[in-house]
Amino acid sequence: MKPVSRRKLITTGIAATAGAAGLTVAARLAERYGLIPPDHSGFYGPGETLTYASQRMLTTHSLAREFPRSMISKSPFANEISPPNDAFQRHQTNGFSDWRLSVDGMVAHAGSLSLSDLKSLPMRSQITEVACEEGWSYIAEWIGTPLIEVLHAVGALPQARYVAYFSIDSDWWDSIDMADALHPQTLLTWGMNDGDLPVSFGGPLRMRVPRQLGYKSVKFINRLIVTDSLKHFGKGLGSAAPEAGYAWYAGI
Amino acid sequence: MASASNPETSRHSAIVRVTHWLTVISFVALLISGAEIVISHPRFYWGEAGNVRTAPLFTLPIPASRKTVPTAYGYVMPDQNGWSRYLHFQAAWLVVLTGLFYVISILWNGHLRKDLLPAPTDRRWRAFREVFARYLRRTPPQEAEAHSYNVVQRTAYLIVIFLLFPLVIWTGLAMSPAFNSAVPVAVNALGGRQSARTLHFFVSGSILLFVVVHVAMVIHAGFTRRVRAMVTGRAVESPESREFQARV
Numbered sequence: 001m002k003p004v005s006r007r008k009l010i011t012t013g014i015a016a017t018a019g020a021a022g023l024t025v026a027a028r029l030a031e032r033y034g035l036i037p038p039d040h041s042g043f044y045g046p047g048e049t050l051t052y053a054s055q056r057m058l059t060t061h062s063l064a065r066e067f068p069r070s071m072i073s074k075s076p077f078a079n080e081i082s083p084p085n086d087a088f089q090r091h092q093t094n095g096f097s098d099w100r101l102s103v104d105g106m107v108a109h110a111g112s113l114s115l116s117d118l119k120s121l122p123m124r125s126q127i128t129e130v131a132c133e134e135g136w137s138y139i140a141e142w143i144g145t146p147l148i149e150v151l152h153a154v155g156a157l158p159q160a161r162y163v164a165y166f167s168i169d170s171d172w173w174d175s176i177d178m179a180d181a182l183h184p185q186t187l188l189t190w191g192m193n194d195g196d197l198p199v200s201f202g203g204p205l206r207m208r209v210p211r212q213l214g215y216k217s218v219k220f221i222n223r224l225i226v227t228d229s230l231k232h233f234g235k236g237l238g239s240a241a242p243e244a245g246y247a248w249y250a251g252i
Numbered sequence: 253m254a255s256a257s258n259p260e261t262s263r264h265s266a267i268v269r270v271t272h273w274l275t276v277i278s279f280v281a282l283l284i285s286g287a288e289i290v291i292s293h294p295r296f297y298w299g300e301a302g303n304v305r306t307a308p309l310f311t312l313p314i315p316a317s318r319k320t321v322p323t324a325y326g327y328v329m330p331d332q333n334g335w336s337r338y339l340h341f342q343a344a345w346l347v348v349l350t351g352l353f354y355v356i357s358i359l360w361n362g363h364l365r366k367d368l369l370p371a372p373t374d375r376r377w378r379a380f381r382e383v384f385a386r387y388l389r390r391t392p393p394q395e396a397e398a399h400s401y402n403v404v405q406r407t408a409y410l411i412v413i414f415l416l417f418p419l420v421i422w423t424g425l426a427m428s429p430a431f432n433s434a435v436p437v438a439v440n441a442l443g444g445r446q447s448a449r450t451l452h453f454f455v456s457g458s459i460l461l462f463v464v465v466h467v468a469m470v471i472h473a474g475f476t477r478r479v480r481a482m483v484t485g486r487a488v489e490s491p492e493s494r495e496f497q498a499r500v
Binding site for chain 2: 076131135
């Protein structure tokens with residue numbers, strides 16, 4: 001063992017202090033700028049936080065890639081869905097004529113919108129890829145009402161930090177931060193490839209979040225809650241995904 | 253260069269040892285979790301999009317962990333993607349940060365120039381052929397090789413550090429929809445998302461091949477001694493090697 005020089009001791013000490021102080025400041029700043037994901041605790045918390053924080057800084061305003069019409073998949077894969085429950089089947093029998101999207105939480109005008117209310121708001125269509133965490137993907141045209149239009153219509157409060165969204169299938173809900181909620185490509189989707197959104201692809205209403213993997217694009221949406229904290233939703237991890245072992249943030 | 257009379261000499265610096273073992277931990281985690289993720293869809297495609305309703309480039313002859321993937325097996329493996337994905341990205345962060353620290357260090361301290369770039373006299377095919385001939389004759393490692401890398405080792409390490417690791421990180425990031433939204437050229441330059449996934453699989457396989465050969469060579473050179481050197485930093489000469497040196 002070599003004797004440790006005084007200079008080395010001092011520089012190491014300064015470096016360690018600077019490192020610890022830097023980490024504390026970084027954690028404070030990350031919290032302040034909303035760079036800490038709700039599933040940040042536990043063994044995988046550090047990796048999850050690094051991924052979310054770095055991607056959020058890199059992607060705040062970036063747009064998911066859009067493709068030419070010629071690249072739309074000829075045979076998109078719907079993936080399996082849990083058998084629709086009775087309530088869903090009743091809606092299906094009625095042709096979804098009384099499907100409603102309720103919006104509450106931190107909004108000026110809580111209430112609910114019918115599909116035609118939604119369609120009367122400004123719409124958007126885009127050709128984007130659905131990428132499943134399993135590895136497969138397909139490209140489709142998605143037509144819908146940008147979530148930001150709905151948030152404007154109901155008067156989302158400026159303190160809002162997340163939008164939680166719920167499927168009629170009560171086990172299935174998720175949430176996104178305001179960077180994704182206010183993002184122009186985040187669509188409450190009711191159309192696909194020039195037709196109505198088929199039930200197998202999440203019709204009558206699916207949340208499409210094209211900058212994240214497919215599991216964030218929850219099918220059969222009938223409720224939104226605008227909130228400043230996810231602590232009181234489910235187990236407080238942000239969505240049903242982490243409760244089943246999957247990351248809340250699915251940008252990677 | 254240490255003399256043969258001093259059997260215990262410095263071999264690996266602290267930076268090399270710490271980054272080596274951090275990389276070992278990350279690699280094992282990435283390999284296990286990566287294999288788990290592949291099992292959920294053991295089909296590979298080329299281009300932008302691909303799924304069970306499109307023709308695969310090739311299919312791995314293994315069962316899948318999802319019912320929706322057609323395989324020749326009558327059963328479905330348990331779904332382990334949740335923790336596998338968490339672990340994969342956590343280990344990826346560890347290996348990326350370790351790798352950055354390592355590369356900056358070896359550029360800074362001269363390890364790259366002194367120990368990894370082949371010496372000018374070794375930058376020819378003959379030097380490679382001589383090393384391979386020694387390997388094939390199973391000649392015990394020369395004294396110099398306890399303290400320095402030969403031209404084949406140097407080339408292999410340089411390929412892993414400066415080609416395979418950057419490629420595996422790039423092809424991995426090119427599967428991230430958020431990263432691709434910010435840096436679309438990352439995926440477009442590879443020919444699409446499914447091409448990136450297929451390339452990620454092959455580059456990972458190349459790194460695995462390197463690790464298998466690396467461990468085989470460590471075993472050939474004396475597993476305990478070489479592993480001890482990578483832990484303590486000190487090289488102890490093998491009796492055979494000293495004998496060999498005495499003969500020549």
